[in-house]
Amino acid sequence: MLDLTSDLLAHQIDAATGTLSGADASERHLSQLRGCFADQAAFEAALAQGDPLVYSVASVERDSGDGALRFGLGTLYPGRVGQEYYLTKGHYHSWRAAAEVYIGISGAGGLLLETEDGQDGYVPLAAGGIVYVPGHTAHRTVNTGTEPFVYLGVYPAEAGHDYGAIADNNFRQVVVAGPQGPAVLPRAQHLAGLAN
Numbered sequence: 001m002l003d004l005t006s007d008l009l010a011h012q013i014d015a016a017t018g019t020l021s022g023a024d025a026s027e028r029h030l031s032q033l034r035g036c037f038a039d040q041a042a043f044e045a046a047l048a049q050g051d052p053l054v055y056s057v058a059s060v061e062r063d064s065g066d067g068a069l070r071f072g073l074g075t076l077y078p079g080r081v082g083q084e085y086y087l088t089k090g091h092y093h094s095w096r097a098a099a100e101v102y103i104g105i106s107g108a109g110g111l112l113l114e115t116e117d118g119q120d121g122y123v124p125l126a127a128g129g130i131v132y133v134p135g136h137t138a139h140r141t142v143n144t145g146t147e148p149f150v151y152l153g154v155y156p157a158e159a160g161h162d163y164g165a166i167a168d169n170n171f172r173q174v175v176v177a178g179p180q181g182p183a184v185l186p187r188a189q190h191l192a193g194l195a196n
């Protein structure tokens, strides 16, 4: 049982800096996203210019076990590799039934979603918006804007992160900059366009 003190239970988001008090931060740089972007040549060219920070996650893990929740503040920076917007690795939860709630804090982007039985989706998310990610659904965040996209994800403490299934096959859809703004299309179609 946790002590019922605000020192332990209260947290503060600073949207301007993308920080969450009392959290442990982790960072993902471009080099750690090998295989995530469709355009391999554009990825290698970008990496040759440096290894920018693509996103960070500040996580709070207060307790564990049945019924416990965890939450993390993601800050996904603006940028592209080729036509594809900066993205997170994406994952299924190890406990497949675990759902998650995403709350938009600042900036703009969306969530690429897919299931192991072949459903695909894309749900935009911006400040003040909320997206419910059902269980059994892989989720990847993309930043389609020009400023950092900051969002809070709340999920069961027992959820766990399974990156392997996505690393093997990648998401079936990509979010790319098109003539009329962000466009969501099948990866195969985007790759075919790159080959021409």
Ligand code: PAN
Pocket (backbone or CB within 6 Å): 057, 072, 073, 074, 088, 089, 090, 091, 100, 139, 140, 141, 153, 155, 159, 161
């Ligand atoms: C989020 C993600 C965060 C980073 O907190 O962990 O957006 O994405 P990756 O974990 O795919 O690198 C979440 O969905 N937690 O379950």
Ligand code: ZN
Pocket (backbone or CB within 6 Å): 091, 093, 100, 139, 153, 155
């Ligand atoms: Zn998740």
